[in-house]
Amino acid sequence: EVQLVESGGGLVQPGGSLRLSCAASGFTFSSHSMNWVRQAPGRGLEWVSGISGSGDSTFYADSVKGRFTISRDNSKNTLYLQLTSLRAEDTAIYHCGKSALNCTGGECYSYWYFDLWGRGTLVTVSS
């Protein structure tokens, strides 16, 4: 089954750290860029970070740059997000999202829209 399953969320104090994981199955993980998108309670979607299939390129929203680190282990089909210096405003459900890959004529191109999402893991930052 093609799916993404997040884990690692929980309650953490301001200034604390947490590592989120996203286990992928049912597709060739290393071929796809991957992302983290968060949603604060009752709010809209916020793209947080993205990483290329090889892991060589990473991208971050300004709101998390310098505090969050995205990484991946293609041998384990797993995406990670290390969260540090957490603030109350980081409280949200964190979803992982698979970037689309379109292949024509033997050439494949990765696009940063998300054709598969996980259900998310809740991170609550509170004292």
Added chain:
Amino acid sequence: EIVLTQSPGTLSLSPGERATLSCRASQSVSGSYLAWYQQKPGQAPSLIIYGVSSRATGIADRFSGSGSGTDFTLTISRVEPEDFAVYYCQQYGNSPFDFGGGTKVEIK
């Protein structure tokens, strides 16, 4: 950074009516890299439109996307009961790959 503004915030419709959702970008979206997602309560978002007007796999043809440059539209020709949800646009031409604030389509 491209800022996406969606309107209206809430759209109240009866089943069978036409829904027109707007997404306006603060600068031109490169390569027509504009997507739309649907999110129902308690669920993850799901892709419905990419490349401005291409429907994702399994998406009904009552959903259509249009637009160019800075102005984009998602149209639901006749809203079905399962279409009541929140809809988000997203630009994916340049990082950060941000979303609009969303439009809630609710039952009138």
